[in-house]
Amino acid sequence: MTTEQDFIFTASENTLPENASFTWKAPSNIALIKYWGKSKPQLPKNASISFTLDACYTQTTVEFTKSTNADITVYFEEQQKDDFKPKIQQFINRIKEYVPFITEYSMIVRTRNSFPHSSGIASSASGMAALALCMMSLEKTINPTISEDYFFQKASFLARLGSGSAARSIEGPLVVWGTHPEIKNSSDLFGEKFPHKVHENFHNFHDTILLVDKGEKQVSSTVGHNLMHNHPFAEQRFKQANKNLAKLSKVLQTGDLKSFIHIVESEALTLHAMMLTSDPYFILMKPNTLEIIQKIWKFRAETETNICFTLDAGANVHVLYPEKEKEICNKFIVNELIKYCQNQHYICDMVGFGAKQI
Ligand code: DP6
Numbered sequence: 001m002t003t004e005q006d007f008i009f010t011a012s013e014n015t016l017p018e019n020a021s022f023t024w025k026a027p028s029n030i031a032l033i034k035y036w037g038k039s040k041p042q043l044p045k046n047a048s049i050s051f052t053l054d055a056c057y058t059q060t061t062v063e064f065t066k067s068t069n070a071d072i073t074v075y076f077e078e079q080q081k082d083d084f085k086p087k088i089q090q091f092i093n094r095i096k097e098y099v100p101f102i103t104e105y106s107m108i109v110r111t112r113n114s115f116p117h118s119s120g121i122a123s124s125a126s127g128m129a130a131l132a133l134c135m136m137s138l139e140k141t142i143n144p145t146i147s148e149d150y151f152f153q154k155a156s157f158l159a160r161l162g163s164g165s166a167a168r169s170i171e172g173p174l175v176v177w178g179t180h181p182e183i184k185n186s187s188d189l190f191g192e193k194f195p196h197k198v199h200e201n202f203h204n205f206h207d208t209i210l211l212v213d214k215g216e217k218q219v220s221s222t223v224g225h226n227l228m229h230n231h232p233f234a235e236q237r238f239k240q241a242n243k244n245l246a247k248l249s250k251v252l253q254t255g256d257l258k259s260f261i262h263i264v265e266s267e268a269l270t271l272h273a274m275m276l277t278s279d280p281y282f283i284l285m286k287p288n289t290l291e292i293i294q295k296i297w298k299f300r301a302e303t304e305t306n307i308c309f310t311l312d313a314g315a316n317v318h319v320l321y322p323e324k325e326k327e328i329c330n331k332f333i334v335n336e337l338i339k340y341c342q343n344q345h346y347i348c349d350m351v352g353f354g355a356k357q358i
Helices: 082-095 100-104 124-142 148-162 164-168 221-226 234-254 257-276 287-303 323-340
Strands: 019-033 048-066 072-076 105-113 174-177 191-193 206-210 308-311 317-321 346-350
Touching (some): 019 164, 019 234, 082 105, 100 105, 100 124, 234 257, 287 317, 287 323, 317 323
Antiparallel strands (some): 048 174
């Protein structure tokens, strides 16, 4: 079994380059079975699985220069952005035990997202994944003997320490994070590609993201996760998520779209039910989130298409549908759903295959 120890860099005799620069593009992901509840250090209370996305990504360059003062400068979309520094600094502090050589460098981080900054789409998963990959490229330069598998596994391990869901933003098209008895090699420490052959019904699956509310969330994911401690339904929820993952694993292999819809929508609503029943309680859905859900249910009943929704920790709705039904579903979205989006904004995305070095 892989443990934390396996990720501690030990090749101490290797020389460190004076300068190095790496660029990675890492995708966002949308969870089908949700991660909500964790223990320290960033270990999930249940296993989760997500579709890796394609159009929504973060592209990050890290320029490393050997230096005695290990300072960080951050540029977001070409502008210096000091507000991003604490989060990156915290990430560096959490990972330096595993990549100690980074403390010998000052870093210039240049980052941008493919999606608008204030879109309500969290960039922490793609952002932390891209940063982790830049760190791993430096490790690979110092120690070229590491295998490709180790490179990506450790990138996921480091990304997880920045943001849990970032562990699932390295590879694609489906990634499991969290130990699960039915998923070989699954681990709480890093994401692992879904190990089984996926039925063609789920190839090129679409995700149209309806931007219902682009404002800052009133309750951050970190606060929300914490409210799962002492939550009256927490233990049941963690068990349920693991059961749902076992069911979904079969569904992904057999192509059973009806069961897929049932599991995925139930997961989305359960996630929000956990928020509604936290203490203090909170609601991240907006009236238009519910309008969209009702419209999707009505359209599905009328057309017998396999369109469904999922939600992340916010008001936006991810509308999921198979490649075969894209024309009819697209038409429905444009004609009936985008009116519920803020400034009619939405993003057409689909399942992708993971991060790429640029
Ligand atoms: C609802 O990964 O954003 O999107 O680990 O505190 O950074 P931290 O939380 P984060 O939580 C994501 C929660 C979710 C569900 C999911 O992606 O599985």
